[in-house]
Amino acid sequence: MHITHLKGRDMSQEGIVREIEVEIDGIKTKVQAGSTVLEAARKLGIDIPTLCYHEPLEPFGSCRMCIAEMSVGSGESKKTWISTTCTTPVQDGLIVKTDTPKIKKERKLILELHMSRAPESPKINELAKRYGIEKSRFVTLDKGESNCILCGLCVRVCDEIILAHAIGMAYRGIHKKVLTPFEIAKEKCIGCGACAYVCPTDAIKIIEEKPILRIENWDVEHEMTYCKECGKPIGPKVYIDILKEKVIVQEELYDLCPDCRRKLYKSALF
Ligand code: SF4
Ligand code: FES
Known part of the structure; x- marks a missing residue:
């Protein structure tokens, strides 16, 4: 579920910010x-x-946690009703309970499903411990080898922030996975x-x-650039070339790692 209407919808026609009263876990608040x-x-x-939530990105509602x-x-x-809080806009008089026995039970089941896909994820294991789960009852097609819960965050950051559109969800159902377009168009990855x-x-x-x-994961390789002062990696050449085009700073700064750039600034100041 991709909700695109939530952001930037906080004003009335007269440009006045409207506040809504809600109650969450017994606490009344205006937002x-x-x-x-x-x-x-x-x-x-x-x-x-x-x-699957990351503040600068549009909410997606896929992990259900x-x-x-x-x-x-x-x-x-x-x-x-029960709904995902990351995709539900507040409304007048809404009462929300985030940690009831019913919600805990549902979350446990959802976590077990995520655990079966990503058994080695520290974050999932930490949540599982919090909800008292030792082992998932489910087994996935790849037996958890991908470690991917199909949350879509990687695809969204590439689309919405980086604007590279280098990866996307491919196939359906139990075969669904994240890939570069048709598994061949790898040149979009920077x-x-x-x-x-x-x-x-x-x-x-x-x-x-x-x-x-x-x-x-995307089966791509990039030539790296290294700091001309200390030899530390700076970034892939293709990425640095894009930055050179978009962010205009002294050309030679692109040949330095952040530490050496800082040293250069300091020596110029004192
Ligand atoms: S690889 Fe992408 S879809 Fe899979 S868990 Fe990581 S961010 Fe989510
Ligand atoms: S964080 Fe809300 S559904 Fe994933």
Whole structure:
């Protein structure tokens, strides 16, 4: 479920910020219209586990870890349901319960499913421990070798932030996986590593073997650049070339690693 309408929807036609009153785990609060229930809960310091949520990216609702019980109204008109807090916008009079026995039970089941796909993920194992799960009852087709829970974060960061569109979800159902387009169009990958940075299960393997950077999951290799002062890796050449085009700074700064750049700035100041 891709929710694109949540952000930037917090003002009335007159440009006045509208506030909405909600109650989360017994605490009443007012939040900006357009906020999600997850954002409202986090403002109150309520800890809701998430796996597919990353603040700068549009919510996606795929991991289901952030579910909560929600209700509006009272008496005969009362409506109750369970939904993902990261994709649900706040609404007037909404009452949210994030940690009921029912929610704990559902989360345990969801976690077991994630564990079966990513048994080696430290984050999933930490959550499993918190929910008292020792072993998943489920087995996946790849027996958990991919370590990927198909949360889509890597695809979204590549699409929404990096704008490279180098990877996407391929196939369906139990065969679904993240790949470069048709597994052949690998030239769109610029080797920035954002996919590995956001991955909640450490499923994306990036290996640097001088002078090559290899992203195993996408089967791509990039020529690396190294600091001309200390020899530390700076980044893939193709990525540095894009930065050179888009961020105009002194050309020679691109030949230095962040530490050597800092030293250069300091020596120029004093
Ligand atoms: S590789 Fe990581 S970020 Fe990408 S879908 Fe799988 S778990 Fe999510
Ligand atoms: S964090 Fe809400 S569904 Fe994944």
